[in-house]
Amino acid sequence: MAKVINGKSLPNMPWQDRPEGCDEPVWRYSENPILSYKDIKGANSLFNSSVVPYGDEYRGVFRCDRRDFLPLLHTGKSKDGLHWEINDEPIKFENTIEGVPYEYGYDPRVCEIDGRYYIIWCTGTKNWDPTIGMAYTDDFEKFYHMENAFLPYNRNGVLFPRKINDKYVMFSRPSDPGHGTPGNGSIYYSESPDMTYWGKHRLVMEPAGGWQRYKVGGGPTPIETDEGWLMIYHGVRGTCNGLCYYAGAAILDRDDPTKVLYRTKYYILNPREIYETAGDVPNVVFPVSALCDADTGRIAIYYGAADTVVGLAFTTVDELIKYTKENSL
Numbered sequence: 001m002a003k004v005i006n007g008k009s010l011p012n013m014p015w016q017d018r019p020e021g022c023d024e025p026v027w028r029y030s031e032n033p034i035l036s037y038k039d040i041k042g043a044n045s046l047f048n049s050s051v052v053p054y055g056d057e058y059r060g061v062f063r064c065d066r067r068d069f070l071p072l073l074h075t076g077k078s079k080d081g082l083h084w085e086i087n088d089e090p091i092k093f094e095n096t097i098e099g100v101p102y103e104y105g106y107d108p109r110v111c112e113i114d115g116r117y118y119i120i121w122c123t124g125t126k127n128w129d130p131t132i133g134m135a136y137t138d139d140f141e142k143f144y145h146m147e148n149a150f151l152p153y154n155r156n157g158v159l160f161p162r163k164i165n166d167k168y169v170m171f172s173r174p175s176d177p178g179h180g181t182p183g184n185g186s187i188y189y190s191e192s193p194d195m196t197y198w199g200k201h202r203l204v205m206e207p208a209g210g211w212q213r214y215k216v217g218g219g220p221t222p223i224e225t226d227e228g229w230l231m232i233y234h235g236v237r238g239t240c241n242g243l244c245y246y247a248g249a250a251i252l253d254r255d256d257p258t259k260v261l262y263r264t265k266y267y268i269l270n271p272r273e274i275y276e277t278a279g280d281v282p283n284v285v286f287p288v289s290a291l292c293d294a295d296t297g298r299i300a301i302y303y304g305a306a307d308t309v310v311g312l313a314f315t316t317v318d319e320l321i322k323y324t325k326e327n328s329l
């Protein structure tokens with residue numbers, strides 16, 4: 001088994017074995033979707049959400065689009081990663097930072113670094129276009145707003161769970177006010193000594209063919225293994241009927257994650273089931289977090305489906321590494 005580095009034992013994380021007859025690297029939870037508008041009062045939809053281990057339980061930050069379609073971030077807790085108690089009230093920060101307004105937030109990623117939980121999301125106001133917002137919490141009760149990482153327009157901020165070469169590392173996807181132009185949405189690397197000033201920006205990964213032709217963007221916090229950083233990301237394909245969102249996997253050099261060692265030619269998860277193909281935005285699977293049990297290598301991927309609900313899918317570190325190496329671009 002590939003060794004998971006700096007991982008946690010998660011004996012109680014959600015899991016189902018690969019169903020008989022399935023020849024794909026990732027398989028869905030049979031009871032999907034696990035979360036919907038019913039889990040937050042006044043919600044239109046609950047999707048693209050992020051969960052992390054917390055003691056022997058789980059905590060998360062959830063994207064809820066209200067019924068006026070303002071997207072907001074909510075926190076929640078769970079004992080098993082499947083059944084969640086989500087606050088009806090959106091997260092309010094303990095502090096305000098002059099000049100860094102916060103009016104809406106979506107697509108949160110939560111990343112634990114040295115016992116502190118950082119939340120990175122797409123932030124903005126009516127006047128200030130989308131970029132990467134940041135906050136931290138130590139207990140999922142009190143949240144502290146931080147400086148935005150970048151200038152607009154930027155989306156899909158993904159932090160690495162430890163410093164690399166003594167610097168914090170973030171991937172992001174610079175964009176435009178809309179949905180970009182085909183072939184122009186790439187993933188970039190940035191580093192910071194202090195989580196406030198980000199620089200040394202480097203190109204990591206450009207769109208490629210097929211399911212990742214239009215644009216690519218980060219997904220869950222990358223998983224460190226002795227074979228490299230295992231990164232699940234999303235890719236977008238433009239069709240005559242709009243954009244379709246898929247998930248793929250890549251393996252990056254452990255000491256220099258700008259080096260992409262392998263990257264899947266085929267998607268690992270596609271919009272297929274009815275809750276992925278029908279909803280507010282049809283044909284979307286959008287992975288934003290993953291639990292990984294260091295002992296067994298089991299992975300549970302939490303993904304938004306059709307911008308409406310949260311789905312869960314499973315794989316293992318070995319399965320994904322093997323598939324990514326054997327089916328690399």
Ligand code: BMA
Nearest residue numbers: 048106107281284286304307
């Ligand atoms: C992206 C983001 C995601 C969304 C996806 C599909 O640009 O807005 O929140 O899931 O589009 O609509």
